[in-house]
Amino acid sequence: MMKVTTLSLLAVLFNLSGYCYALINPFLPGWNPDPTFLRVGDDYFVVTSTFEYFPGHPIYHSKNLVDWKLIGHGLTRPSQLSLMGTPTDAGLWAPGLRYNNGTFYLVSTARYAYTNEYRLFPRSFYVTTDDIFHGEWSDPVYFDSLGYDADLFFDENGDVYNTWCGINNAMDKIYGIYQNKIDIATGNSLTTDELIFNGTLPLNSSSRPEGPHVYLINSTYYLLIAEGGTDNNHRATIQRGPSPSGPWENNPMNPILYNGADKSLPVQRTGHADIVEGANGSWWGVALGGRPQGGNDSHLQLGRESFIFPVSWEDGWPVFNGGEPISEHIEGVLEDKSPLVKYTNEFDSDSLDLTFYNVRTPYKPFHSLTARPGHLRLNGNGYAPGDRDSAALLLRKQTSYDEVFETELDFQPTSNLTEAGISVYYGDQLHNEIAVCGDPNGGEGRFVKVKTIVQAEQEGPWSLTYTNNTITTVEYYPLATTSAPVKLTAVGASTNYTLGYAEGDDAWMYPVTFDSAAISVPPFGGFFFKGAAFGIYSTGNGRSNLVPADFSYWKQTPTGI
Ligand SMILES: *[C@@H]1O[C@H](CO)[C@@H](O)[C@H](O)[C@H]1NC(C)=O
Numbered sequence: 001m002m003k004v005t006t007l008s009l010l011a012v013l014f015n016l017s018g019y020c021y022a023l024i025n026p027f028l029p030g031w032n033p034d035p036t037f038l039r040v041g042d043d044y045f046v047v048t049s050t051f052e053y054f055p056g057h058p059i060y061h062s063k064n065l066v067d068w069k070l071i072g073h074g075l076t077r078p079s080q081l082s083l084m085g086t087p088t089d090a091g092l093w094a095p096g097l098r099y100n101n102g103t104f105y106l107v108s109t110a111r112y113a114y115t116n117e118y119r120l121f122p123r124s125f126y127v128t129t130d131d132i133f134h135g136e137w138s139d140p141v142y143f144d145s146l147g148y149d150a151d152l153f154f155d156e157n158g159d160v161y162n163t164w165c166g167i168n169n170a171m172d173k174i175y176g177i178y179q180n181k182i183d184i185a186t187g188n189s190l191t192t193d194e195l196i197f198n199g200t201l202p203l204n205s206s207s208r209p210e211g212p213h214v215y216l217i218n219s220t221y222y223l224l225i226a227e228g229g230t231d232n233n234h235r236a237t238i239q240r241g242p243s244p245s246g247p248w249e250n251n252p253m254n255p256i257l258y259n260g261a262d263k264s265l266p267v268q269r270t271g272h273a274d275i276v277e278g279a280n281g282s283w284w285g286v287a288l289g290g291r292p293q294g295g296n297d298s299h300l301q302l303g304r305e306s307f308i309f310p311v312s313w314e315d316g317w318p319v320f321n322g323g324e325p326i327s328e329h330i331e332g333v334l335e336d337k338s339p340l341v342k343y344t345n346e347f348d349s350d351s352l353d354l355t356f357y358n359v360r361t362p363y364k365p366f367h368s369l370t371a372r373p374g375h376l377r378l379n380g381n382g383y384a385p386g387d388r389d390s391a392a393l394l395l396r397k398q399t400s401y402d403e404v405f406e407t408e409l410d411f412q413p414t415s416n417l418t419e420a421g422i423s424v425y426y427g428d429q430l431h432n433e434i435a436v437c438g439d440p441n442g443g444e445g446r447f448v449k450v451k452t453i454v455q456a457e458q459e460g461p462w463s464l465t466y467t468n469n470t471i472t473t474v475e476y477y478p479l480a481t482t483s484a485p486v487k488l489t490a491v492g493a494s495t496n497y498t499l500g501y502a503e504g505d506d507a508w509m510y511p512v513t514f515d516s517a518a519i520s521v522p523p524f525g526g527f528f529f530k531g532a533a534f535g536i537y538s539t540g541n542g543r544s545n546l547v548p549a550d551f552s553y554w555k556q557t558p559t560g561i
């Protein structure tokens with residue numbers, strides 16, 4: 001504690017005198033859990049998890065660890081990733097990005113199902129490309145083993161290892177780090193699955209040794225893992241040994257990353273790390289963390305984000321951030337440059353940039369930037385946000401707790417079934433909308449519909465649809481015209497969101513403010529793996545929707561920029 005205080009004091013002094021520079025975390029805007037880290041030459045890459053979002057696994061690139069650019073996604077085609085009916089928070093889990101002899105390998109796990117009886121274990125796989133900047137990634141090459149968080153390790157002698165998190169059996173669910181050798185051409189197992197590590201915590205179903213990465217550094221093998229589950233007990237620990245499979249010598253300084261000992265720290269849940277040696281011999285790590293607003297875990301709507309930190313070495317062990325908890329500002333390293341930018345899209349280009357996502361693999365394109373120049377047109381289908389399918393819904397991650405999203409919609413609904421608007425979206429059960437629709441009583445008029453969803457007391461049976469614990473509130477507000485464009489906004493604050501609308505040139509109306517817990521507290525038995533996004537959508541609520549929904553701009557403004 002003393003050290004932290006001294007550091008903060010120094011930071012203030014340096015700031016006053018204009019000297020201070022500090023890296024700013026989280027370094028990628030918006031939810032980006034389970035970062036994997038790779039350097040090839042002087043190019044750095046980070047890839048993160050996307051769950052039921054499509055395309056899958058954003059690839060971020062940097063030359064200096066400060067300026068990061070989204071250069072593409074690993075899984076962009078239905079032949080690679082077919083998320084039809086995939087439950088929320090299943091889908092793509094933690095990736096591993098590796099490079100060997102001219103080829104990039106992106107290792108991943110697509111979880112296509114949960115079951116009521118036990119968590120059916122998924123199959124991991126990898127895709128490859130020789131050109132990470134412009135290439136298409138291959139179709140998946142599947143492993144034989146069951147488990148998640150798989151990663152590849154290429155040993156000096158040409159052996160290739162797959163290392164992953166598996167379970168002893170489906171009933172006890174004691175997790176462990178498993179490994180085998182594989183044939184890199186086919187993914188086929190060459191050796192039987194071996195349990196190589198149980199983690200450092202007392203072994204039970206919540207100790208969760210996972211997220212393994214194997215490294216060979218100066219003739220010593222290291223096994224870096226995540227432990228304690230991805231919530232408040234999350235941490236990173238490291239072992240070393242004479243082979244990629246151990247036996248392991250425990251680092252006496254474990255855990256090497258754990259913010260959970262002090263719940264007052266603004267960054268919590270730190271763990272799931274990966275490290276690289278920089279081009280100049282400096283070492284760096286990335287890990288996930290979460291920032292509960294006001295110290296309250298119910299206000300963690302940006303989810304798990306990616307943090308970067310310096311790594312040093314002592315006695316042959318890596319030390320993360322000088323042994324200090326990782327934080328939003330790490331003094332004295334990299335450049336003091338915020339990753340947050342004001343985003344404006346006037347929809348005057350022919351294609352959408354890479355920052356937009358679908359929910360699940362779309363059956364076919366549902367948007368057009370050319371049907372009406374200067375507009376993004378959504379052609380709604382029968383599905384709506386929240387359906388376990390693929391609605392005409394386009395999402396962009398929320399990048400800052402304080403952030404305003406605004407758009408303008410030209411839409412002439414023909415009934416209350418035809419509806420288009422915006423969403424503050426997490427997943428199937430956590431989403432809130434403000435939209436334009438027809439008269440709920442069947443008249444000719446046009447209405448604004450506000451729909452908020454709150455998870456009630458967290459009790460009741462686990463259910464695949466979770467609807468048992470949900471309280472949905474729908475309110476309608478009449479509009480004055482049947483044709484004027486309607487501006488729609490979602491104003492994100494640290495602990496709540498306010499939804500608003502303005503018809504034509506009329507003043508803004510703000511019919512509802514809802515607690516951000518509505519977007520971050522999952523239903524009983526559900527998960528909270530992603531984070532908030534802003535979305536635009538169009539739906540026929542169970543019917544075809546022939547009415548085009550034309551949006552004329554998208555503005556996302558992190559406040560204070
Ligand atoms: C090494 O590279 C890092 C990352 O680009 C940079 O911050 C650091 O200043 C470099 N160190 C030296 C000694 O050049």
Ligand SMILES: *[C@@H]1O[C@H](CO)[C@@H](O)[C@H](O)[C@H]1NC(C)=O
Nearest residue numbers: 100101102103130156157158
């Ligand atoms: C590296 O790739 C080249 C070209 O694909 C191949 O000829 C060579 O055998 C590979 N080397 C190793 C060590 O796998």
Ligand SMILES: *[C@@H]1O[C@H](CO)[C@@H](O)[C@H](O)[C@H]1NC(C)=O
Nearest residue numbers: 176195196197198199203246
């Ligand atoms: C892991 O724990 C199990 C159960 O206690 C034990 O049988 C096994 O030997 C342990 N494996 C390792 C690699 O520590």
Ligand SMILES: *[C@@H]1O[C@H](CO)[C@@H](O)[C@H](O)[C@H]1NC(C)=O
Nearest residue numbers: 201202203204205206207233
């Ligand atoms: C597992 O053990 C830890 C103590 O290390 C304990 O806090 C936790 O409740 C246990 N979890 C289960 C599911 O028994």
Ligand SMILES: *[C@@H]1O[C@H](CO)[C@@H](O)[C@H](O)[C@H]1NC(C)=O
Nearest residue numbers: 217218277283313314316317
């Ligand atoms: C690896 O060994 C070299 C040469 O002894 C040394 O300079 C370097 O610091 C070592 N790297 C690590 C990570 O220990």
Ligand SMILES: *[C@@H]1O[C@H](CO)[C@@H](O)[C@H](O)[C@H]1NC(C)=O
Nearest residue numbers: 296297298299495515516517
């Ligand atoms: C955390 O936030 C939730 C949702 O607003 C609220 O119900 C709860 O009382 C808060 N907890 C604390 C300790 O303030």
Ligand SMILES: *[C@@H]1O[C@H](CO)[C@@H](O)[C@H](O)[C@H]1NC(C)=O
Nearest residue numbers: 416417437439440441442541
């Ligand atoms: C449309 O209006 C009818 C009649 O009020 C109502 O029962 C139905 O739930 C509404 N549908 C939607 C999608 O709002």
Ligand SMILES: *[C@@H]1O[C@H](CO)[C@@H](O)[C@H](O)[C@H]1NC(C)=O
Nearest residue numbers: 459460461462463467468469
């Ligand atoms: C909802 O939960 C209650 C208990 O909390 C249970 O009695 C009821 O059967 C559940 N309903 C459904 C549809 O699952």
Ligand SMILES: *[C@@H]1O[C@H](CO)[C@@H](O)[C@H](O)[C@H]1NC(C)=O
Nearest residue numbers: 493494495496497498513514
């Ligand atoms: C929303 O949250 C902000 C920041 O926490 C707070 O200042 C504001 O009063 C809240 N608004 C409402 C209506 O609760």
